Amino acid sequence: MIPRYQTVIFAVLLVASLAMGVALWQLRERAHKRLVAGEDSAPTRAPLVAPAEQATLLVASDADSTLRDQVQSLPLPADPGARARAVLGRLLELYAAPDATHPVPGGAGSVAQVFLMPVPAPGSNAAASRPAGSSATGANPTTASVPASQPSEFKGPELAVVNLTGSFAAGHPSGIETETLTVLSICGTLHANLPRVTQVRFLVDGQQRATLAGHADLTRTYLAAEAVPSESAHP
Amino acid sequence: MRWTRRARPVCLSLAALALAAGLPGSLSTAQAPAAPATQPARFLVVLDAAHGGDDNGGKLADGQMEKAFTLAFSVRLRSLLGARGMQVVTTREQDANVDLNRRAEIANHAKAEACLSLHASESGSGIHIFVSSLSPAQPERFTAWKTAQAAWVTRSLALAGALNSSLMRAGMNVTLGRTGLPAVDSMSCPAVAVEIAPERDPSGKVTAELDDPGYQARAAAALAGALLEWRTEARQP
8 A cells, every 4th residue: 555645745746747747848949039130131142122133253172173154143232342252152052962962061151251351461371371472571462562450442352251150160071172162252253253253362251260170261351353254254 | 649640740731721722713713613513503492391290281082181191292202302313392291280370481491493282182183383462572671471482473373384394294183373371472482383183084083083093193193293494494594
């Protein structure tokens, strides 16, 4: 015969565990909603209300290590920064597709932000930020005579700072060729659609990172025009 | 004392040799050339097996890590180069972390005639040869660490050409390119990055995997042959 006090304790414990289970479930749902609400709310895709325009993407191919022009029609916002992000988002969507010629997981959300700013005046940066294609000793001709601070309507050469997500860098296949193709296709696509972008720098989660996935240098400044094939290069 | 009598002529002859060595002109030049002429000119190659330690590099198809492949390939290539009479300096001999700057320091201190940074990847096909994308610059007394390779880019391109010719003769797919690699960009020697990928036919089907010993041997032999040619070219006036 089970004593009465044990039955009562059992019943109390059972009710308590059920209550805790329900409370835990509710807490989990609440935390999930909070996380979803806290996610980056910036548009990862170009708004559909924007008119569709022709965008030139420089799509990498691992099979022959080339960058090929691919013209796509997609809605592009008027703001240059958002426009750059939309174009790069489309490029990385292609790479995330199952039949991609240059498979890289991540997709459109892999570009957190693209900041456009006037090209820094020569001498304002250390050698560490010297453009990849520029002379190690001489001044870079594309950086000549541009004041350090510029109004927003500045029409000179621009530096694009592409902020990639950490998950994109972590999931990127490792290898000199594959990383170089990704970097060059991003640089080339930016220059093909925003001809004023002459230099590109990369950040990952807002921080400088030594390499993309162990190989391609992300600390240097890349000259965007060098990635564009001559037939599609803008003057 | 008897030993003193024997020693006197020896001392005199040593003194005469010492004087002769110190004298400029025909006496010293008549005796001196014998020693340097018998020593072959130094030809030194730096092999940098990429990654190591905590840095695994890429993951290859057979589950092997890039760091293990590059180390094994470096050992294989070192023995081939040694057999061809070349001196070899390696940046690592075991599974250890070697900082990128340290790798460049080793290469720069060695004053090598060729520096090869060895990598492996599952993407692409055949052998990928990369030269720094820095623009060529005139050598200067002081150069920036991160762009030290700029003064050597022209020689590096010539080395890449020699490697390309040898690999093509060996029937391998070769891709030439320019890129930015932190270690190579700081090297002050003719430097290239060699990335070995599986060999594929035009349809993309793999014909030789990275773990295929025959494929590795073919690649290593072609690279060693290319460096032999490079040595000959370097010694030409």
